[in-house]
Every structure is written in C-alpha cells, then in structure tokens.
Amino acid sequence: MTDTSRETFTDTLVVASIESDEAAPLLAELEYEYATCYEDYGGFDKDEDAPEEIDLFPPLVFSEPLGSLLLVRRDGRTIAGGAFMYLDEETAEIKRVWTSTSHRRQGLSRRVMGAL
Incomplete structure (x- = not known):
C-alpha cells in the first residue's frame, strides 16, 4: 500500500x-487580508486620507541594499513569500510574510522566515 497523503513538491525560493x-x-492577498482583518479595528485614530498599510512602504525598501523580497514558487506560481527592510546597520524588520490561502499548513511561512 502506498501512502499518498504526504505529497512532495519542488519549490523554488527566489529573490524578486x-x-x-x-x-x-x-x-493582492495581503491587501485583502489587511482590509478584512482590520476593517472593524478601532484601536488607532487614522485620518481618512491616510494610506493603507500595504502602501506605507515604497518598493525601494524591499530591494537591495535596503532590504529584500523572497518568494516561494511552485509550478510557475507564487505560493508564499516575505520581505525585510533594514532599519539600521544592525536591525531589520520582517514585513509582508504571506502564504496563499490554498497552500497553508505546509510549513511555507517557516521556510520563508528561515530564509529571511
């Protein structure tokens, strides 16, 4: 009898x-998650014209030498990822950690965090 309950995948980790x-x-999924998770959160006063969280940081901060974005790709599709940005010479902040809703519970975020 063959156990098919544990599929193996060939994933590629890429800098993008x-x-x-x-x-x-x-x-796209992060923007949706932020909007739905925090839509009723009233803990902080926010100006009506304030940018959404996803728009707070320019792309430059997730590019070398200021930071980096890593993606996990499977069969030509992005299924997980995460980024960091340096705050100073000794400190970096992890940002944008995400796993596709259809690929969760596979240890992908752990892999992204380890790579970051």
Whole structure:
C-alpha cells in the first residue's frame, strides 16, 4: 500500500522585486487580508486620507541594499513569500510574510522566515 497523503513538491525560493508580476499574488492577498482583518479595528485614530498599510512602504525598501523580497514558487506560481527592510546597520524588520490561502499548513511561512 502506498501512502499518498504526504505529497512532495519542488519549490523554488527566489529573490524578486515587489513590483514584479511574480509578487502580484502576494500583494493582492495581503491587501485583502489587511482590509478584512482590520476593517472593524478601532484601536488607532487614522485620518481618512491616510494610506493603507500595504502602501506605507515604497518598493525601494524591499530591494537591495535596503532590504529584500523572497518568494516561494511552485509550478510557475507564487505560493508564499516575505520581505525585510533594514532599519539600521544592525536591525531589520520582517514585513509582508504571506502564504496563499490554498497552500497553508505546509510549513511555507517557516521556510520563508528561515530564509529571511
């Protein structure tokens, strides 16, 4: 009897631009998650014209030498990713960690965090 409950996948970890087509699924799902998770949150006063969280940081901060964006690609599709930006010479902040809703519970975020 063959156990098919544990599929194995060949994933590729790539450095990409946050403005690339490969990063588009990450940004789209993050924007949706931020909007739905925090839509009723009233903990901070926010001006009506204040930018959304996804728009707070320019793409430049997720590019070398200021930071980096890593994506996990499977079968030509982006399924997970994350980024960091340097705050100073010794400190970086992890940002934009994401796993596609259809690929969760596979340890992908752990892999992204380890690579970052």
